[in-house]
Amino acid sequence: MDVADIAALHAEILQAAARIKGVAVRTPLLASAALDARVGARVFIKAENLQHAGSFKFRGAYNRLSQLVGAERRSGVVAWSSGNHAQGVALAARLLGMPAVIVMPADAPAVKIASTRALGADIRFYDRYTESREAIGDRLAADRGATLVPSFDDPHIIAGQGSCGLEIAEQARARGVALDALLVCCGGGGLVAGISAALHVESPATRVYSVEPADFDDLARSLVSGRRETNRADARSICDALLAPQPGEMTFAVNRQTLAGGLSVTDDEVRAAMRFAFAELKLVVEPGGAVALAALLAGRIDVAGTTVGIVISGGNVDPGLFAAIIEGA
Amino acid sequence: MDVADIAALHAEILQAAARIKGVAVRTPLLASAALDARVGARVFIKAENLQHAGSFKFRGAYNRLSQLVGAERRSGVVAWSSGNHAQGVALAARLLGMPAVIVMPADAPAVKIASTRALGADIRFYDRYTESREAIGDRLAADRGATLVPSFDDPHIIAGQGSCGLEIAEQARARGVALDALLVCCGGGGLVAGISAALHVESPATRVYSVEPADFDDLARSLVSGRRETNRADARSICDALLAPQPGEMTFAVNRQTLAGGLSVTDDEVRAAMRFAFAELKLVVEPGGAVALAALLAGRIDVAGTTVGIVISGGNVDPGLFAAIIEGA
Numbered sequence: 001m002d003v004a005d006i007a008a009l010h011a012e013i014l015q016a017a018a019r020i021k022g023v024a025v026r027t028p029l030l031a032s033a034a035l036d037a038r039v040g041a042r043v044f045i046k047a048e049n050l051q052h053a054g055s056f057k058f059r060g061a062y063n064r065l066s067q068l069v070g071a072e073r074r075s076g077v078v079a080w081s082s083g084n085h086a087q088g089v090a091l092a093a094r095l096l097g098m099p100a101v102i103v104m105p106a107d108a109p110a111v112k113i114a115s116t117r118a119l120g121a122d123i124r125f126y127d128r129y130t131e132s133r134e135a136i137g138d139r140l141a142a143d144r145g146a147t148l149v150p151s152f153d154d155p156h157i158i159a160g161q162g163s164c165g166l167e168i169a170e171q172a173r174a175r176g177v178a179l180d181a182l183l184v185c186c187g188g189g190g191l192v193a194g195i196s197a198a199l200h201v202e203s204p205a206t207r208v209y210s211v212e213p214a215d216f217d218d219l220a221r222s223l224v225s226g227r228r229e230t231n232r233a234d235a236r237s238i239c240d241a242l243l244a245p246q247p248g249e250m251t252f253a254v255n256r257q258t259l260a261g262g263l264s265v266t267d268d269e270v271r272a273a274m275r276f277a278f279a280e281l282k283l284v285v286e287p288g289g290a291v292a293l294a295a296l297l298a299g300r301i302d303v304a305g306t307t308v309g310i311v312i313s314g315g316n317v318d319p320g321l322f323a324a325i326i327e328g329a
Numbered sequence: 330m331d332v333a334d335i336a337a338l339h340a341e342i343l344q345a346a347a348r349i350k351g352v353a354v355r356t357p358l359l360a361s362a363a364l365d366a367r368v369g370a371r372v373f374i375k376a377e378n379l380q381h382a383g384s385f386k387f388r389g390a391y392n393r394l395s396q397l398v399g400a401e402r403r404s405g406v407v408a409w410s411s412g413n414h415a416q417g418v419a420l421a422a423r424l425l426g427m428p429a430v431i432v433m434p435a436d437a438p439a440v441k442i443a444s445t446r447a448l449g450a451d452i453r454f455y456d457r458y459t460e461s462r463e464a465i466g467d468r469l470a471a472d473r474g475a476t477l478v479p480s481f482d483d484p485h486i487i488a489g490q491g492s493c494g495l496e497i498a499e500q501a502r503a504r505g506v507a508l509d510a511l512l513v514c515c516g517g518g519g520l521v522a523g524i525s526a527a528l529h530v531e532s533p534a535t536r537v538y539s540v541e542p543a544d545f546d547d548l549a550r551s552l553v554s555g556r557r558e559t560n561r562a563d564a565r566s567i568c569d570a571l572l573a574p575q576p577g578e579m580t581f582a583v584n585r586q587t588l589a590g591g592l593s594v595t596d597d598e599v600r601a602a603m604r605f606a607f608a609e610l611k612l613v614v615e616p617g618g619a620v621a622l623a624a625l626l627a628g629r630i631d632v633a634g635t636t637v638g639i640v641i642s643g644g645n646v647d648p649g650l651f652a653a654i655i656e657g658a
């Protein structure tokens with residue numbers, strides 16, 4: 001499949017949705033009177049922090065791994081990840097009875113490391129800023145005869161994440177709602193590519209925007225320039241899940257066709273969004289999972305009087321960091 | 330209506346559900362693979378912390394207030410509450426355009442006081458351990474010609490909370506699931522009375538249990554003795570929402586017929602449940618909202634191999650307390 005063919009990708013998303021049906025959580029599309037009042041719009045929240053292993057990543061991982069058979073399944077998988085893809089792959093591997101090795105940055109949140117280990121995966125650490133996770137992963141996979149499972153630049157991963165977009169379209173229809181816009185977080189771009197491809201077919205009038213941390217706005221700049229821009233090597237953000245250096249090749253081939261634009265938010269806006277989610281939504285949201293809410297609350301696009309969706313993509317956050325943020329630090 | 334007539338109460342619950350339809354949130358019935366694995370049962374979580382104003386209380390309040398008309402509506406309402414009923418009444422009053430005065434304990438969580446005030450209600454404080462909120466409320470209501478809205482001992486309040494039980498029954502049916510047991514928190518007993526009455530008719534095979542803080546287990550003891558027992562005056566708990574001195578007259582008339590038994594949990598078990606909800610469910614749960622989850626995690630009843638529901642009743646908790654609890658204090 002050529003992911004840049006949006007109709008073909010949509011067909012693949014339908015197949016992915018069938019594969020994960022009854023295995024992944026069909027997460028709720030929530031509403032909040034407090035949020036509506038705050039932003040002057042009708043807002044619907046796709047709560048992927050309520051997905052298995054605490055983020056949307058299980059969708060793509062299970063879609064990919066469930067298609068491995070025979071010797072491939074016995075040899076298992078290798079993945080690199082800052083934490084959420086790690087947990088998604090580890091859980092999918094456990095459910096499917098295959099071994100998994102995960103290459104994780106040494107500074108990944110402790111909760112993500114512990115959770116990945118508890119799910120039965122072997123972990124290999126690397127330095128996020130000096131080592132190449134790709135090189136480590138390639139070598140590990142070659143040594144073990146294992147299948148490498150990319151965190152975003154893979155048609156089956158993108159299609160699996162796209163199942164979240166199908167659900168949004170179905171759940172909006174079931175409520176008699178038409179979404180004018182939808183805001184989705186973006187690291188490597190797999191989630192927003194899958195969701196935007198799904199909505200491109202299911203709800204073509206919905207304008208889909210990516211949201212990135214301010215110093216990791218490679219996709220926003222790439223959408224403007226038309227080529228894959230990179231972030232500065234010294235860029236930092238509390239959004240540990242969204243620190244990709246540049247758009248994926250496949251994800252950008254989708255996103256350049258399907259997105260209405262790219263937004264970005266500061267870490268302080270992310271903290272404010274996490275506090276709002278705690279106080280008003282009663283949801284535990286990790287920094288990277290809060291950027292779409294942050295963009296909405298910060299008024300990055302004019303939503304007055306419209307109907308808008310946001311994706312909360314994950315809730316895997318260390319208690320110490322969460323405590324500091326809700327107490328206003 | 331005689332609330333002790335369960336069939337009549339069920340009919341009233343159906344009417345309440347029709348009144349709040351499209352106004353209250355139809356909260357999701359969630360599942361968690363992590364929770365299932367932990368307790369060895371299939372668990373469904375009714376997340377009433379996602380209700381408007383952060384707890385189930387809006388259901389009963391809106392059902393009661395929406396039936397006030399003419400001069401009654403203009404004179405408004407008076408209620409006493411430790412916080413969640415306060416917010417539920419304040420929001421319902423604002424939506425219906427009527428004034429509200431709320432009598433709150435001076436030591437209510439700051440977040441509940443601030444939120445009640447933000448919803449436009451006037452607040453009158455009292456000392457939880459030395460003053461009578463009933464006497465203060467009665468006098469305020471008489472002075473203003475206002476309607477007193479009890480927090481649990483009122484047929485319309487019980488019926489409104491019962492709408493939560495109807496939803497649980499409907500949502501379980503929609504998933505093809507039969508609940509063997511359902512655990513519901515209990516302060517004055519309005520929520521568990523409404524829910525158990527709904528299930529008594531909708532799902533008679535489901536055994537419904539109340540869950541209380543250990544030193545506020547008046548209902549558990551009353552179910553055994555057959556009469557309304559009281560708690561010691563020096564009893565304390567972090568479950569601020571569940572500190573009723575004894576079962577309500579009306580709620581006990583229901584609960585003595587509908588409940589399979591009464592469970593109780595310690596404050597430490599409640600803290601552990603709040604940590605579990607943070608780490609695994611990604612939900613913000615207040616102490617009183619966590620007692621059913623706490624009873625499940627602490628093994629208060631044997632659920633191995635069964636299908637069980639729990640109600641998470643609210644998520645209004647001060648950031649400082651929440652932070653201390655998730656950090657293990």
